Amino acid sequence: MDIGTANRIPYGVGKWGAGWQVLVLILLAIIALGLYAYGQQLEIGEAATGMRDIGTGGGAAWGLYIAFLVYFVGVSFAGIAIASMIRLLDLEHLKPVARMAEVLTIVALILGALSILVDVGQPLRALLYLPRYARPQSPFFGTFSLVVSGYLFASLIYLYLDGRKDAALCAQVPGRLQWFHRLWAAGYRDTPEEKERHRHTSWWLALAIMPLLVLAHSTLGFVFGIQPGRPGWFSALQAPAFVVLAGVSGIGLLIVIAAALRQVLGLKDQIGMPVFHWLGSLLGVMTLIYLYFMAVERLTVDYSGAGLEKSVSEVMYTGTYAWLFWGTVGLFVLAVLVLAVQFARRRWSLPLIVLSGVLVNLAAIGKRDVIVVPSQTHGTVLPYAPGVYIPTWVELAIIAGLFALGTLVYVRFIKVFPIMEVSYTTKGGAE
Amino acid sequence: MRRTVFLLVLLGGLVLAGAGFFLAAPVFPTWTEADSNPRVPFAAGMFALGIIVIFLAAAVYEVLPDAGSEDRRPS
Numbered sequence: 001m002d003i004g005t006a007n008r009i010p011y012g013v014g015k016w017g018a019g020w021q022v023l024v025l026i027l028l029a030i031i032a033l034g035l036y037a038y039g040q041q042l043e044i045g046e047a048a049t050g051m052r053d054i055g056t057g058g059g060a061a062w063g064l065y066i067a068f069l070v071y072f073v074g075v076s077f078a079g080i081a082i083a084s085m086i087r088l089l090d091l092e093h094l095k096p097v098a099r100m101a102e103v104l105t106i107v108a109l110i111l112g113a114l115s116i117l118v119d120v121g122q123p124l125r126a127l128l129y130l131p132r133y134a135r136p137q138s139p140f141f142g143t144f145s146l147v148v149s150g151y152l153f154a155s156l157i158y159l160y161l162d163g164r165k166d167a168a169l170c171a172q173v174p175g176r177l178q179w180f181h182r183l184w185a186a187g188y189r190d191t192p193e194e195k196e197r198h199r200h201t202s203w204w205l206a207l208a209i210m211p212l213l214v215l216a217h218s219t220l221g222f223v224f225g226i227q228p229g230r231p232g233w234f235s236a237l238q239a240p241a242f243v244v245l246a247g248v249s250g251i252g253l254l255i256v257i258a259a260a261l262r263q264v265l266g267l268k269d270q271i272g273m274p275v276f277h278w279l280g281s282l283l284g285v286m287t288l289i290y291l292y293f294m295a296v297e298r299l300t301v302d303y304s305g306a307g308l309e310k311s312v313s314e315v316m317y318t319g320t321y322a323w324l325f326w327g328t329v330g331l332f333v334l335a336v337l338v339l340a341v342q343f344a345r346r347r348w349s350l351p352l353i354v355l356s357g358v359l360v361n362l363a364a365i366g367k368r369d370v371i372v373v374p375s376q377t378h379g380t381v382l383p384y385a386p387g388v389y390i391p392t393w394v395e396l397a398i399i400a401g402l403f404a405l406g407t408l409v410y411v412r413f414i415k416v417f418p419i420m421e422v423s424y425t426t427k428g429g430a431e
Numbered sequence: 432m433r434r435t436v437f438l439l440v441l442l443g444g445l446v447l448a449g450a451g452f453f454l455a456a457p458v459f460p461t462w463t464e465a466d467s468n469p470r471v472p473f474a475a476g477m478f479a480l481g482i483i484v485i486f487l488a489a490a491v492y493e494v495l496p497d498a499g500s501e502d503r504r505p506s
Contacts, residue, residue, distance in 0.1 A: 153482070
């Protein structure tokens, strides 16, 4: 086992150029703004946000934070799903993006957990009371336990075990990070026994993670789908639709990240176009399935929904939220068209695939807002006037801070550990 | 030795998660106020911890060397 003749860690690990330093400074500035905004929220209370009680307060009790919680948890889908699929279905050609995807999952889940904490007025009390009093059969606790403890921990274990070989290779290179790589490698020496054991463990881990993945995203859907008193949310389609939308946003963001790293780190030989063809095709199919779900849900409600269900629909079609609803649908359709044209012509363009990834992510954020907000402001069963929800600068700054934090963690990881298997540096493909 | 430790950790996780689930508020019936409280405080935390320990077993299985195996010999 040898890292190569150059005896240095590939993919820019440990090297902080001027561009990276500027990026980190910008990210730190945004995080500082987010922390300041969160300080304001802690001091003033949630009155600093645009959230108000449903009905009596004339607003929405869940707003941007919950919409982004669903978005972040959705994004996490791609990483571990792709890593598991590579292992279970032998999709070797996707291996170059496996670690990128695994790190994306972990970062997104951390951001999801933080989104819950910024949403609750008393985060420390929530951290104490949730494990103390929660009911494991509740979708809220299911989301927290399955997603945060199970899903996040399983992903961390998967990343850790999958990275041991590379850690052992990197530990051969003297430098400031050597201790870290040694610690990660934990004595790994790439013996036939260790290889076999890793193959065995990762196969079982991948198998265990797949149902957990579906369960976790379904549970998040159930938080909304099993509330019969909230028109617009109560639907059997919520759980499967959450799973599919998670796949759409996760794969879309993975495409964007893989393309960006391919460009920045000069990985054009290692991450070939077939990887993007495959991800683009999968993204197109999943977006189409999601559009089908949306159409079925809308048709069911509009054909035979109760009065309040229809009034929520009207607000989305022609009322306050029409711009958001139709904007979301438009972005999804545009993304599918961009991918479909390439698929039909058998000619793929990386910028267009990346554009589709960006479009579906914007649409996914919009769709999460459409799911969370209108049912609260216009779906009250009691006779209250329609409410309003407009996020304040505090919420926007905190969300921006979370995005910056996630990007910083991702960038930091890239600089301490190879973001792709080291074996791809010299052989340009699978070893 | 490695397999024994792995099985113990896995079993520990399963027991913890199972105990956490059954010592939490009952799934059924849920009509009275007492039914909405956990039978033992922090049972839900126990359930979450159990899930974490179950996945930790994978790391134990892979990282711990076999007694007398090639992994232990110096390179």
